[in-house]
Amino acid sequence: MGKFSKKKGGGTPAISTASLPDIVFMLLFFFMVATVMRESGEKKVMVRLPSADQVKKIEKKGLVAYVYVGKPIPKYQAKYGKAPRIQLNDAFASVEEVGPFVLKFKESKREEEKPLILTSIKADGDVGMGIITDIKEELRKVNALKVNYSSKKGTVLDNFKK
Amino acid sequence: MAKRELQEINAGSMADIAFLLLIFFLVTTTMESNYGIRRKLPPPETKDVPPPPVIKKKNVLEIVINNQDKMLIEEEPAEVKDVKEIAIKFITNNGKDPESSDNPQKAVISIKHGRETSYKEYISVYNELIAAYNEIRNRYARQKFGKPFDKLTEEEQKAVKDAYPQKIAESTPKR
Numbered sequence: 001m002g003k004f005s006k007k008k009g010g011g012t013p014a015i016s017t018a019s020l021p022d023i024v025f026m027l028l029f030f031f032m033v034a035t036v037m038r039e040s041g042e043k044k045v046m047v048r049l050p051s052a053d054q055v056k057k058i059e060k061k062g063l064v065a066y067v068y069v070g071k072p073i074p075k076y077q078a079k080y081g082k083a084p085r086i087q088l089n090d091a092f093a094s095v096e097e098v099g100p101f102v103l104k105f106k107e108s109k110r111e112e113e114k115p116l117i118l119t120s121i122k123a124d125g126d127v128g129m130g131i132i133t134d135i136k137e138e139l140r141k142v143n144a145l146k147v148n149y150s151s152k153k154g155t156v157l158d159n160f161k162k
Numbered sequence: 163m164a165k166r167e168l169q170e171i172n173a174g175s176m177a178d179i180a181f182l183l184l185i186f187f188l189v190t191t192t193m194e195s196n197y198g199i200r201r202k203l204p205p206p207e208t209k210d211v212p213p214p215p216v217i218k219k220k221n222v223l224e225i226v227i228n229n230q231d232k233m234l235i236e237e238e239p240a241e242v243k244d245v246k247e248i249a250i251k252f253i254t255n256n257g258k259d260p261e262s263s264d265n266p267q268k269a270v271i272s273i274k275h276g277r278e279t280s281y282k283e284y285i286s287v288y289n290e291l292i293a294a295y296n297e298i299r300n301r302y303a304r305q306k307f308g309k310p311f312d313k314l315t316e317e318e319q320k321a322v323k324d325a326y327p328q329k330i331a332e333s334t335p336k337r
Contacts, residue, residue, distance in 0.1 A: 017177070024180040031187035050282040052289040054296060055197035069281075120198060123281050130277030132284070140206045148198035149285055156242055156286035 042090045045070035050125040051154030058148060063116050065105040065144075067098060069131055070124035084127040086135070095134040099142040106144070120148040125159055199289060220261055221268045223252045225287065229278035233287070242286045249294035253326065266298075270329045288330075295328050302326060 047070040058064055068087040072080045076092075086093045088101045106117050119139055123132060139147060152158075225245075226234045233240050235248055253269045255262035263269035271291060275284055296311070299322050303311040307318050314322065 021173070021177040021180055024177055024184055028180055028184040028187065031184065031191055035187050035191045050285040052199055052285055054199060054289050054292040056200050058196040058198065061196065125280065125282030125285070127281050128277055129275050129279040129281060129284050132281055133277070136203055140203050143206060145203040145205065147201045147203055149201065149288075150196075150198040151285060151289075153197050156289050159282040159286050160242070 043068070043087070044073060044076055044090065044092060045085055045087045045124070046073055047122050047124045048126070049122065049150055049152050051156060051158040052149075052151040053153070053155050055151055055153055058118070058120065060116065060118075063109065063113055063118060064148070065102050065117065065119050066122055067101075067119060067135060068122045069127050069135070071127075084124065084131055086131070095131070095138055098135050098138040099144075102139065102144045103142050116146075117144060118146045118148050119144050120150050122150040199285065199292065201288075217268075217270055218264075221263050221270060223249065223263070223269070223271045225271065225273045227273070227275040227279045227283060227287065229276035231280055231283040233283075242283070242290060245287055245290035246294045246297070249291055250298060253294065253298055266326045270331055272331045272333065274333045291330060292328075295326065298326050299323070 045068050047068055070084055070087075071077075071082055072085055072092070080092060086095065086098065088097060093101070102117070102119055106114055109117065121132065121135060136147065139145070224234075224236055228234075233242070233245075235245070240248065249271060252262055252271070253266050255264075255269075256266070257264050273284075273287065273291075300311045302325055303309060303314055303318070303322050306322070307314055311319065311322060
């Protein structure tokens with residue numbers, strides 16, 4: 001039946017790729033916006049945050065001083081050992097340096113923002129409480145009393161899964 | 163000089179460039195979790211602070227976690243999953259059980275832990291305690307104002323907080 005026969009030489013038409021850049025750009029913008037360039041360039045400690053369900057979101061990211069605690073990454077283990085260490089900005093630090101670090105951070109902010117400064121402790125779930133307690137004592141000494149124990153959203157039972 | 167026809171720039175490689183950037187951002191993106199448990203530390207100790215008031219033993223829920231992450235609540239072994247229930251029972255006792263707290267305003271929860279206690283164990287217990295307080299406050303808010311706690315106005319929230327103050331004491335382990 002000639003009526004329904006296809007036209008001669010009609011292969012599948014090529015799909016137009018003209019809108020491909022647009023799609024890619026859309027994705028690109030999404031990731032550009034979602035990307036958080038971490039304040040500290042390099043992570044020198046391994047941090048696996050604990051899970052908790054009574055968490056609050058940090059609203060003002062600019063007013064948060066981060067303190068990382070965890071085992072040094074394998075590259076640094078030869079030099080610094082496997083014991084948990086503190087990382088401030090991008091260098092290893094001792095407990096005594098936490099106070100001055102937070103004070104310096106506070107100094108860099110405007111006067112009305114100073115009371116809102118928050119210290120976020122990003123510690124690995126497996127580190128001992130000793131080091132955390134020392135950090136808390138340091139923070140108390142410099143009157144930086146607002147602390148955030150950074151955790152993932154989840155249930156506490158996730159902490160005990162292998 | 164002969165005026166030449168303006169040539170159009172070939173935009174065919176635009177997609178490639180965009181892809182390149184896209185892949186760069188894909189790789190560098192770390193969807194950083196910005197959630198956490200909020201805590202206000204007690205102010206630094208000064209010399210002229212009066213000694214803390216004596217608290218009756220029955221008004222204190224004593225939680226002890228040892229260096230092997232084993233927990234004792236009021237000298238009974240306990241698991242993380244039990245903490246919330248025990249805490250709620252303790253806070254809302256209101257003098258029913260003579261061995262437990264007199265009223266929510268007086269109820270204090272004390273956490274003692276060792277230097278080797280793991281951070282995740284501590285966070286878990288702490289989280290459960292906050293969950294207990296939140297549940298009690300929510301219950302009270304519903305009963306009194308007919309709304310959950312976070313829907314209340316600031317004043318109402320304060321009233322609820324005064325009725326069930328969060329009193330969690332931590333003792334610092336010695337070095």
